[in-house]
Amino acid sequence: AQTVTQSQPEMSVQEAETVTLSCTYDTSESDYYLFWYKQPPSRQMILVIRQEAYKQQNATENRFSVNFQKAAKSFSLKISDSQLGDAAMYFCAYSENYGQNFVFGPGTRLSVLP
Amino acid sequence: SQTIHQWPATLVQPVGSPLSLECTVEGTSNPNLYWYRQAAGRGLQLLFYSVGIGQISSEVPQNLSASRPQDRQFILSSKKLLLSDSGFYLCAFRTKGFYGYTFGSGTRLTVV
Numbered sequence: 606a607q608t609v610t611q612s613q614p615e616m617s618v619q620e621a622e623t624v625t626l627s628c629t630y631d632t633s634e635s636d637y638y639l640f641w642y643k644q645p646p647s648r649q650m651i652l653v654i655r656q657e658a659y660k661q662q663n664a665t666e667n668r669f670s671v672n673f674q675k676a677a678k679s680f681s682l683k684i685s686d687s688q689l690g691d692a693a694m695y696f697c698a699y700s701e702n703y704g705q706n707f708v709f710g711p712g713t714r715l716s717v718l719p
Numbered sequence: 720s721q722t723i724h725q726w727p728a729t730l731v732q733p734v735g736s737p738l739s740l741e742c743t744v745e746g747t748s749n750p751n752l753y754w755y756r757q758a759a760g761r762g763l764q765l766l767f768y769s770v771g772i773g774q775i776s777s778e779v780p781q782n783l784s785a786s787r788p789q790d791r792q793f794i795l796s797s798k799k800l801l802l803s804d805s806g807f808y809l810c811a812f813r814t815k816g817f818y819g820y821t822f823g824s825g826t827r828l829t830v831v
Contacts, residue, residue, distance in 0.1 A: 640820075648757075650820075650822035650825075652819045652820070710762065
């Protein structure tokens with residue numbers, strides 16, 4: 606079965622600095638999707654960024670980018686120029702190409718210090 | 720645009736009472752629908768998913784059930800709530816184009 610691991614339960618970053626959140630996963634599939642979701646205190650789950658496994662180019666969305674290392678099964682999220690509004694729980698998630706559901710990691714709580 | 724509505728936002732129910740949480744999707748047809756539960760400070764646990772009307776798959780045996788009476792309606796129910804049913808419940812959908820899940824705003828359930 607697929608698993609997703611986030612080894613950092615909590616992280617903190619100074620406002621305007623850069624932080625990287627780690628995620629590793631385990632799968633025997635070659636075609637799949639990876640996602641980062643943000644859950645602020647409102648608890649609304651918000652899609653931050655996604656990566657298709659067949660694409661070698663790392664996904665980027667404004668201040669958010671990923672470092673996708675397929676061989677190492679690693680999918681880290683980099684947040685540049687951190688803002689107070691970035692404070693939230695961040696979940697890494699995996700899904701097979703036509704899978705019925707996602708597998709979520711346990712989450713990393715990010716604090717942004719003014 | 721595709722949207723998802725989930726209600727109620729907050730619910731406090733006594734032990735042994737019934738439960739009905741509703742989720743509806745707009746702007747798409749034949750979506751995959753999901754119910755997740757999130758305990759305080761924890762990750763998400765998939766409870767049920769549905770790929771079509773009347774088709775329900777259960778991931779975790781428990782006190783809850785789900786139904787999909789219409790294409791874009793997904794209902795989470797219980798006949799008798801337990802204290803352990805307390806948590807944050809999230810509904811989500813995924814379209815066949817598969818750009819990830821879209822989540823509802825969640826329901827905070829407290830069983831007292």
